[in-house]
Amino acid sequence: MRLGKGLVAAILAGSAGVTAAQAPAAATPATTATPATTATPATPATPATPGASAAATLASPDRPGNAPTGTVTLITGDKVVVTAAGHRVEPGPGRQVHYASQHRDGHLYVYPSDAHPLVARGLLDERLFDVTQLLTWGYGDARRDDIPLITQSAQGDVPALRSARQDRRLSALGMTAVQVSKKSAAETWKGLAGDGARTLTAGRTKLWLDGRRSFTLDQSVKQIGAPEAWKQGFTGEGVTVAVLDTGYDPTHPDLKGVVTQARDFTGRDDTRDTDGHGTHVASIVAGAGEKQRGVAPGAKLAIGKVGDHVIEESDLLAGMEWAAAEVKAKIINLSLGAPDTIDMDPIEQAVNTLSERTGALFVVAAGNEATSGTVLSPGSADAALTVGAVGRDEKVAAFSSRGPRLTDHAVKPDVTAPGAAIKAANAGGGADEPYVAMSGTSMAAPHVAGAAAILAQRHPDWSGQRLKAALIGSAAPNGSAGLYEEGAGRVDVARAVSQQVAATTGNVWASFPWNGTGERVATRTLTYANSGDTPVTLDLAADGEALELGAKRLEVPAKGEASVELTIRAQGKAPGDYPGVVTARSGETVLRILAGAFVEPESYTLTVKAIERDGELPRNAMGVLYQLKTDTYRQLSFDDQGVAKARVPEGEWNLYVNVFASDHSTTAHQPVTIDGADREVTVDARQGKEITFTLDEPTAVQDGSEEITVANGSWSQGWSSFGDDVYAVPIRQPGVRYMAGSTWHKKNARPSPYRYDLVEYRTGGIPDDLSYTVRTRDLVKVSETYRAPGGPGSASVLVGPRLPGSPWAGGAWLSHSPDMELPATMTHYRTPGFAWATGIATGTHWVSGVSQVLDRRPVAEVWNAAVTGPAFGTSAGDRDGDWLHSNVDGILADGRAGLMGGDYAVTGTIALARGGEKLAEADLATCEPAFTESCQLDVRLPAEAATYTLTASAQRPSVLSTKVEAAWTFRSERTDKARPLPLTAVRYLPEGLDDHNRAKPGSTTVIPVSLQRNPGASRPRVTSIMVEASFDDGASWRPVRPVRSGSGWTVRVANPAVPGFVSLRAKVTDAAGDQVTQTVTRAYAVG
Known part of the structure; x- marks a missing residue:
């Protein structure tokens, strides 16, 4: 079977030695890269063969920092689902648009194609599409059901937004605060965007996110x-x-x-x-x-x-x-x-x-x-x-x-x-x-x-x-x-009140665009006012390369004013900053005015013209310029003639443009050099070639999502669409990495018993031949079991490849199985030679992990397995100088190594104590600003060594692991650099449970026990480990003997003869004196 729709393609642009990066992108369209000017068709790029395969165990996701996770609804009504291993877009009701995703400065941005032009024109606040910031501020769907906005109009009152509740009118500012229901956001967006998505309706001049801000005497009073x-x-x-x-x-x-x-x-x-x-x-x-x-x-x-x-x-x-x-x-x-x-x-x-x-x-x-x-x-x-x-x-x-x-x-x-x-x-x-x-x-x-x-x-x-x-x-x-x-x-307020002369302005500044040898001169008038009864003569001096005064002395009359011209001259100055000070003196009187100039780097106008595949003006186009050397980007705004212009400093740039039609999209990627003159570039979608996959499974059909991604270091650009043909322009360019991907399922089968997750990955550019033939026998078979954690329910499962060298935890989410009834099984056939990320959300709980690189040997994975308990997805905290930082993000996952997880509905606390005295505490449910599943403690401590206890207690609205508690006791003192806290998590993976995480009444359950250390912390020898079981939710406890087994232990629990639950408690001590006591209430069921 051969289809060109429903695939994912990615271009990873980078110079030699710079790795590509993208968090698994939302279901994004494969677009084509069309060179501007005449691009030479590429010779076939080199196949990228990732390193030797390994067993299909899990590797810890390595998200940049502790990026927030969750689902967030955009103002357009589209949803973005973010897990620890990546993100995916779910279009809003009736929405048939394309999506651009960008990773920059540690943040993920997702722009719908009908909103991006408004962002580029300055009419929409870019923060409305900063998914990372929205989740960090608690604007995700798990925290609130509306989107807070601030609208501005030059005409006073404007018609109300559809499905929006007016919060307050700010008359003096011409602004109105409103809240838009997420359920009707797509409908609100229809009434907001004007013709061709280039204006806002009803006289609105700006739409902002109603964002958030944070709050940033003795001797000090004397000091001023x-x-x-x-x-x-x-x-x-x-x-x-x-x-x-x-x-x-x-x-x-x-x-x-x-x-x-x-x-x-x-x-x-x-x-x-x-x-x-x-x-x-x-x-x-x-x-x-x-x-x-x-x-x-x-x-x-x-x-x-x-x-x-x-x-x-x-x-x-x-x-x-x-x-x-x-x-x-x-x-x-x-x-x-x-x-x-x-x-x-x-x-x-x-x-x-x-x-x-x-x-x-x-x-x-x-x-x-x-x-x-x-x-x-x-x-x-x-x-x-x-x-x-x-x-x-x-x-x-x-x-x-x-x-x-x-x-x-x-x-x-x-x-x-x-x-x-x-x-x-x-x-x-x-x-x-x-x-x-x-x-x-x-x-x-x-x-x-x-x-x-x-x-x-x-x-x-x-x-x-x-x-x-x-x-x-x-x-x-x-x-x-x-x-x-x-x-x-x-x-110095004493000087301020005693001086009879003062300047009427405190700072003057001039910014000069690059104009070759043209004039770069600005004049500013500096005025001094004398409130005294006698005239004052000021001696003037300008301290700054670009500053010239019209006079060196100035007499200011009593009860009057006098002025002097300041010339800010940057003629012949190299690009850069030229700050300075103008000083006026008369006896004890000293006055300072801040002044200076900024000279723009040598810059020229880049004109980009887009042409559709039929040779006509494009229906829509989106574009970005990005420079690796300076980590600088420019959003391009295309007019109704398909033309975008940008003022661009000299140097090497990468141009990424997407040209959209109603049923197809074309992405262009090409390097652009700005060197001593204005430049014009044409992005011609007619040069694009369709990306197609052919599969030997006759019952399979391709899913309808496509993506192309361009990534470099911390920068990533992805284009997304749903159900369209996807084109890419062949180009040979060192450092550019290209990925095409496609997902397939059984025709007319819901749920499908299998999925094909296919990836084609090349380095050195986009190959000339973009058609791929895939045989099932060349793929790795992954048998997946998704348990129902304690009872019937449904889950959403995301799967995507992890791109080689990526600092983000994956490339693109290729496969999405929403609303899967649990328990369930599915067979995935995946391209070998890659690590694959999987994320699963069940109710309010999520868990994700990344496999090691897969070879062709069959693999079996079980998800939603008991016991959900403490797990370190990324660092759980460190001591940095006098500061102790602790973050319990990703603390709830099952016993398999490399998993991390959380719960959007978790309640509880994290606290730090010393000698029985509580030093700090944070509420997991309410602390802000915070990630959606975490709350961070930042505590300044004395330099000397002391014993501290860090406790975490989390309650969940679930059948199993209803309460998870941990108390870590350790010594800590001032450090020379950030050093991970010596924390240990006890992980359990009971054997023989059914698909509802139940053991048979009267049976014996063998439970492998492993210890996970906070990433980067030292690993002292374990001196004692104690495990106990409870059959009455912790009212009473019975010891179970740990027996050494490999690098861990096993315990055997004799389950009660009647249905119920088993809780587990463990206490571990190591040679350094570090200790953890960990309790999981209702760890697994009996029934």
């Missing part, structure tokens, strides 16, 4: 000069500062009489602080205690509770609007943030809009990301006064985020302030513990907010931007730190 300002009578009196945070503790004495207004925006109608962050921040701004005082003890506070541990963006927007427009707060503190992106997000936009309209000053934490280019949003906003952190030694804190700003390389942060070990009010601490020390730019920002309040009292007529300029201008530079580390320096 606050007491000197107090002596002059400036304490912030008469100024209102809004703190948008986790609420406040109204009983704390330092805040009594200070808070004049408080409002909740989380929907809980309660402004009390259950986290502690907001109380701490508020007291730094304006605490008025007897022992501790904030920076501006005379100011009043308006408290807006916008979140607990995390913040919904729509709640934050409502709080910002309230603080600026209703409360009319002069200063608004935001000790929070989220990673910045190239596009402006709604919070950045709100900071700029509300600053301009109300005159408020937003003081924002820079973030705690430690490295360059990591200033968080909304600190990245133009109008924000962005604050980094310094320690008591005035050095920039190691954790403080550095610039430059992502978009234009401008200087951020603007200033710094104390942020290390800041002692301030402790929410709920009472009289015994009224204060607590915290570190972060979250603590630095309120120091500056308090300083701004003091300055606002001194100059009540100043706008927020004037206050910002004065605080930047009067800041004290460290001398050893760069501008991108500290901005103008540590804020």
Whole structure:
């Protein structure tokens, strides 16, 4: 039988030595790679023969980091299923589109073809299709049944979205927060996307995901000069500062009489602080205690509770609007943030809009990301006064985020302030513990907010931007730190209030596109205002390669202003950043203005034209440019003429384009060199050749999903469609890896008794001949049994190859068996020479694993076997310096080695204790932000060695393994680098159970017992092992004797004569003194 539909193809582009990568992609279409200009047809590429085969045991999935898993419904109504070994797309009702999947920066993005043009045009928030982020934020289908959105319109009110519930109207921002039911998302999408998927309907100008943000005194108050300002009578009196945070503790004495207004925006109608962050921040701004005082003890506070541990963006927007427009707060503190992106997000936009309209000053934490280019949003906003952190030694804190700003390389942060070990009010601490020390730019920002309040009292007529300029201008530079580390320096409020001259702007910047030898000059006017009664003469100096002043001296009249021209000249400058400072001096008066330029790398315009297979304009096209050297990508936006243009720096690029028609798709991949001139490239789908498979099984038919994937290192691009013909353009290119895949099942059989999972894999390009003939006798036979874990049910099974050298756990999900009634058996025939990933979801429980490389010897696998218990899919935790990190993601899997799993409905806790004292605890069901099946503990510990106990307890809505508990006891001390915690999991794999995981009443069950060590941890000799069984859910226990067997043990359990359950408990100690006690309630059934 020969069919060209229903196959998967992948191109893996890479330079020599760079391995391809893609997490098993959703059922994605095989598209064709059509060279732009004239591509020479390739000679046949070299067959890729993976290494020698091994037994079909399982290898641990090696997902990047601990990527979240689960199912998430996109705004288009399409579902993306993600397991530890890969992902698959399930089209929404009535949807016949193609899908693009990308892996970049550790995140999986899935773009439907009718949504991608809107993303490329900046009309749709890219985060709506960031599957990793959606799951991480708890927006997966297991956590919520709606999609939170923020819509914006330039026309005021717009018609409501279909099947959407309006949450709140943000009139001052022209935004509306809505929630779309996932069940009707596909219908909502029809009413949202405009003609040709190039506009939004009803005057909408932007659709954002309602995302999430996280919250990023003694000596510190003195450090910024606050007491000197107090002596002059400036304490912030008469100024209102809004703190948008986790609420406040109204009983704390330092805040009594200070808070004049408080409002909740989380929907809980309660402004009390259950986290502690907001109380701490508020007291730094304006605490008025007897022992501790904030920076501006005379100011009043308006408290807006916008979140607990995390913040919904729509709640934050409502709080910002309230603080600026209703409360009319002069200063608004935001000790929070989220990673910045190239596009402006709604919070950045709100900071700029509300600053301009109300005159408020937003003081924002820079973030705690430690490295360059990591200033968080909304600190990245133009109008924000962005604050980094310094320690008591005035050095920039190691954790403080550095610039430059992502978009234009401008200087951020603007200033710094104390942020290390800041002692301030402790929410709920009472009289015994009224204060607590915290570190972060979250603590630095309120120091500056308090300083701004003091300055606002001194100059009540100043706008927020004037206050910002004065605080930047009067800041004290460290001398050893760069501008991108500290901005103008540590804020000095004493200097700010005492200087009679101030600049009216704090920073100026110019960005120059590459224009060869053309002019790169910009002029900016710097204005200085004198609030004193006598004129002041300023000596001016520009410190920066690109800065030229129009004068070296400037006289500023009493009660007046004077200006000087600053020329930012980048003529002849190499591409790069040119930050600098303009300094004005007069006696003790010192003023600084941040200034500089960014010169774009040598860049030219790349024009890409797409042609359909019939020679006409394409119905739709999607494209991406990717550069390996710089890890840079560009989304291409094609117009209705099939043309896309992009400004591209010189160098070697890879062009990936998909041209779509109603019943077929063509993918083009080709290298593009940009070298000294604009470039035009044509992607001609007529050059594509159809990918076909022929199978010798006459009863088999091909499934209807296709995919082509391009991957390189951390980058991966996949194209998906369902039921279409698939074409690829032959091309010879070193480093390019190509995979075509196809799945088959028995015609008219549901469920099918067999499946064929076929893969064709080549290196060196896409071969000229894309037709493949496959014989059953050349495949490996895999006999699979899927048990019903304790009772009838159904499961969804995904199978896909693991591509050689891939850092992700697989290539593409080839085979999908949804709603399989359990128990069941199926025979899979798979291409040998590959490792294969399998994922199975039963109810709320999932488990996955990757086989070793298969040869042609038959293999048998059993899934959903008892006992489900602790298992380490990836690292369960480490000690890194003084920090202990623990993550129980993937802790629930059966006894086979190499499996990991979890449960979306799990409840319970993970906790750390020392000497019987609980140090930290997290709730598996509610902690956020968290992965959908995990909750991570991050605890700072003393340097000295001590004994700790880490406990995990998980309850599941299941028949078996209803409760799983583990307590690990170990010694730990400060480390020189991250070292895995010495944890052990006890794994059981009972023999002789039936397909419902039941033993016969009165029988004896032999149970192999193995120990799994936390990956990377040392393996001391086991000194004792004890196993017990219970037949009454743990009310009483009976010892069963472990007997050595190979590398593990076996125990024999005499099952009761009546139906019921067997629970298992084990205690293991090793030579290092590490110990684990592990209990599984209802490990298997008897009946």
